[in-house]
Amino acid sequence: MGYTLPAPARSMTTDAELLHALPGAVLLVQAGRIVLANDASVRLLEARGTDEIHGRPPSDFVHPIDKPRSQQRIGAVAAPDQAGLPNKSSEFRICTCRGNLRMVLISSVAITYQQQPAVLMCGLDMTHQSEIQAQLRESERNYRRLFENMQDVYYRTNAQGVVVHVGPAVRRVLGYEPHEIEGRTAEAFYPRASDRDALKKAILEHGEVSDFPGQMVRRDGTVIDISISSRALFSSDGQFEGVEGLYRDVTQRKNLERELQRLATTDMLTGLANRRAFLERAQLALQHHQASGDPLALLMLDMDHFKSINDRFGHLEGDQVLGLFARTLQALLPPEGLAGRLGGEEFSVLLPGLGLPQARAVAESLLGAVRAMDLSSAPAVLHSGRRLTVSIGLACARPGDRSLHDLIDRADQALYLAKHRGRDQIASLQDLAGPPDNGLPTARTA
Numbered sequence: 001m002g003y004t005l006p007a008p009a010r011s012m013t014t015d016a017e018l019l020h021a022l023p024g025a026v027l028l029v030q031a032g033r034i035v036l037a038n039d040a041s042v043r044l045l046e047a048r049g050t051d052e053i054h055g056r057p058p059s060d061f062v063h064p065i066d067k068p069r070s071q072q073r074i075g076a077v078a079a080p081d082q083a084g085l086p087n088k089s090s091e092f093r094i095c096t097c098r099g100n101l102r103m104v105l106i107s108s109v110a111i112t113y114q115q116q117p118a119v120l121m122c123g124l125d126m127t128h129q130s131e132i133q134a135q136l137r138e139s140e141r142n143y144r145r146l147f148e149n150m151q152d153v154y155y156r157t158n159a160q161g162v163v164v165h166v167g168p169a170v171r172r173v174l175g176y177e178p179h180e181i182e183g184r185t186a187e188a189f190y191p192r193a194s195d196r197d198a199l200k201k202a203i204l205e206h207g208e209v210s211d212f213p214g215q216m217v218r219r220d221g222t223v224i225d226i227s228i229s230s231r232a233l234f235s236s237d238g239q240f241e242g243v244e245g246l247y248r249d250v251t252q253r254k255n256l257e258r259e260l261q262r263l264a265t266t267d268m269l270t271g272l273a274n275r276r277a278f279l280e281r282a283q284l285a286l287q288h289h290q291a292s293g294d295p296l297a298l299l300m301l302d303m304d305h306f307k308s309i310n311d312r313f314g315h316l317e318g319d320q321v322l323g324l325f326a327r328t329l330q331a332l333l334p335p336e337g338l339a340g341r342l343g344g345e346e347f348s349v350l351l352p353g354l355g356l357p358q359a360r361a362v363a364e365s366l367l368g369a370v371r372a373m374d375l376s377s378a379p380a381v382l383h384s385g386r387r388l389t390v391s392i393g394l395a396c397a398r399p400g401d402r403s404l405h406d407l408i409d410r411a412d413q414a415l416y417l418a419k420h421r422g423r424d425q426i427a428s429l430q431d432l433a434g435p436p437d438n439g440l441p442t443a444r445t446a
């Protein structure tokens with residue numbers, strides 16, 4: 001296949017035609033005046049024709065700021081020590097005949113033309129490149145500003161986990177200067193090595209992580225919650241080169257979340273688990289019991305004749321008593337136990353790992369502690385000489401339990417039995433005459 005030149009290729013026969021066909025602007029200056037301008041310079045200077053250029057000093061087209069430099073260069077290029085060599089090209093602001101500004105890269109050389117000394121100037125329009133450079137500089141300034149003011153900490157480590165770069169936000173987040181962190185391994189700032197290991201593992205497994213939770217230690221020793229988004233860096237031949245990412249201090253948000261979680265799961269009057277939280281934990285404990293066969297006991301507690309406390313001493317005093325009762329429960333719980341307020345003056349205690357005898361012992365101690373409760377924060381009750389008591393229903397999880405409801409139901413029935421039998425006592429369904437419950441003897445009394 002032959003190659004054909006594109007259509008309008010101009011054919012030229014003279015040197016002058018060659019000069020006018022040049023894409024670069026050329027001016028010839030003699031005795032300080034332009035004596036020749038090629039077509040490209042006419043276009044560059046936005047002249048109507050060569051007449052608008054010929055006869056004028058080149059400085060007519062140079063921006064006042066660049067005039068001294070331009071004149072100095074034209075003088076220097078003609079100096080004998082320049083030996084007819086062109087000077088180094090340099091950018092000048094050029095004002096066109098139409099008043100527009102152009103950035104032109106100009107180089108000159110001293111010659112002899114028609115037996116007279118002359119300076120030949122060659123110019124390349126750099127306006128577009130200058131604009132690009134200015135945009136680049138502006139964009140670089142913008143990125144730097146953004147980087148300096150960023151709330152998140154940018155960091156980069158090498159393959160050995162050494163921090164090679166960290167952003168200035170680290171001053172605010174961790175209280176260190178960037179140079180104090182650069183050159184150290186990131187592990188140094190994690191309170192638990194396992195956190196950093198988990199992050200590393202996740203990044204290597206997935207290539208990147210987003211909003212990965214963790215904690216870091218500030219210079220003053222306080223531990224803060226952070227959220228990290230990072231990615232692994234690889235060389236073009238697939239070698240692991242380190243990690244790059246951003247982390248931010250989310251302590252405030254985490255504290256708020258923890259507080260919301262606490263509010264959502266805590267009974268405000270007593271500080272115990274609320275009904276929803278208690279039942280959730282009880283469900284988990286039952287599942288564990290079903291999977292492991294570990295014993296599980298549940299107590300239902302109801303203050304005796306509580307209505308009369310409210311009626312006689314007022315609702316506020318009643319609230320004080322409920323608070324006291326809750327603290328008494330809490331103080332006597334075994335480490336794995338959980339107390340909750342199911343509503344009103346009804347409470348429940350979950351006893352994972354405890355069988356009937358141990359659970360009964362806990363219930364006994366609760367019964368005694370309520371009888372002996374210090375009522376100084378409920379002064380009206382205290383001065384009346386009234387003693388408080390509680391009734392307790394006790395049930396143990398059985399292999400046949402289909403749901404938590406079965407266990408709670410038995411504890412409720414046992415509580416009813418304790419009330420029925422005169423209150424201030426413990427009952428379990430084993431106390432009823434009937435078939436053996438869970439292999440234990442029947443008709444036991446509390």
Ligand SMILES: Nc1nc2c(ncn2[C@@H]2O[C@H](COP(=O)(O)OP(=O)(O)OP(=O)(O)O)[C@@H](O)[C@H]2O)c(=O)[nH]1
Nearest residue numbers: 302303304305306307308310315316318319344345
């Ligand atoms: N002060 C106070 N009283 C409450 C609260 N919730 C429920 N109560 C009261 O607790 C009382 C419960 O009374 P009842 O269920 O009739 O039983 P009781 O008087 O405790 O008698 P027995 O349970 O049969 O021993 C009612 O008067 C309720 O108004 C509370 O948050 N604060």
